[in-house]
Amino acid sequence: MSTGVLLLHGSSGVPDLDRARLLETEGYDVLAPAWPVRAELALEAFPLDDLEDRNDRIVVMGSSWGAEAALLLGALDERVAAVVAFAPSAFVWGRVGEDGTQRSAWTWQGVPLPFVRYDAEWQPDEDPPSYTPMYRQSLLTAPDVDAARIPAEQIKDVLLIAGGDDKVWPAVDFAEEIVRRRGALPTRLVVGPDAGHRVVLPGETPKTAGQQMARGGTEAADRELGERAWQEILKVLPG
Template sequence: MSIGVLLLHGSSGAPDSDRARLLEAEGYDVLAPRWTVTHEVALESFPLDELADHDRLVVMGSSWGAEAALLLGALDERVDAVVAFAPSAYVWGRVLEDGSQRSAWTWRGEPLPFVPFDPGWAAADDPPSYVGLYRQSVATYADAERARIPVERIRDVLLVAGGDDQVWPAVEFAEEIARRRGDRPTRIVTVPEAGHRAVLPGEEPKTSGQRMARGGTAAADRELGGLAWPEILRLLADGLRVHRA
């Protein structure tokens, strides 16, 4: 049985090359495309078609890439499992230069419903933490329910979240995803002191991206990655066992 992995980076704009090498060393076929984090990205533009000849497809993403991974798992029936690092439970928008907001994603030509950012929020820290922005935006947007990612449609989900994530409340989002999925296969890996970027064994921490607080410590981020790695391998191996059964 062959397994293809689509690996999606976050707002850093840099593909997760170390992560791709780790997965390739385990025998998986990995695509880690560079994509532009902007508004109305067509989910169909991610190269799942290039992995379609595999028996099993897994989408793995971090932060905004995790948002895309969960959406692909929910909307594209070819996806068998999703691994989401620092996941979101909602679809978010992007703020344009004129201050207007549009959905981050489209599916089959239509923009997905999204939670708009609350324009009344202001950062109190330097570098800024955006956790309060995401919480406040969900709380104040009357139609947030429409913007929930339909995670109950995904076959198998692994969520990796740091309790000290200062970008968005990843653990709260992970718990919300798990509740929404009910008894569908869902695993959460978390470390209270870890931040937005888990570091898997054999990876170097990412340093690129927008200037912001991401939380965590070097040790806790590596601890989270160390706990997540065997769960990732287990999810991939579970697919092999199901196929052989």
């Protein structure tokens, strides 16, 4: 049985090419497209059709905003057999336009998905800023947060990887929320208490692209989590 992997980058906008090569070395068919992280995007635009044409099974793997997309695809597209989510979100978040207006990051079949609005009153008190407090505050102040929850219970199989020192958003909290929602469904959670937002798998170079912000962790802790996560990824990929 052949497995195709859709590999989705985060808000840096830069595809995870080291990760793609690592997966290709293991024999997987990998697509790692660049996609516009600041605009509303149709989930159907991701190239699952191409992977389906060449493979018996599809796994979607994503980091941060890419993990958000991966979980949504796993919930909404029945062709997705499993999702691997690095620094996941349990909610759909918005995008802020140049005029300050907020809109959903994603559409499905032409309809914008409900999303959590950022709290416009929040201001960072660190430089570089940590945005984890903003996400936590927004969940307390935004209207109808429940409607924006990713329907994780609709995903067939999930592997979640999160750092306890994530300074971008509360990835461990989000991952634990997904675990609770899924109940007895196949779900694995790998946590690195001292790791940050960017997990480093064996053979990867730590990623440096993206806007200036605190991401937490240390290279040693990020790599230690990556070593343990890789063993679990190798269990998920073959099916």
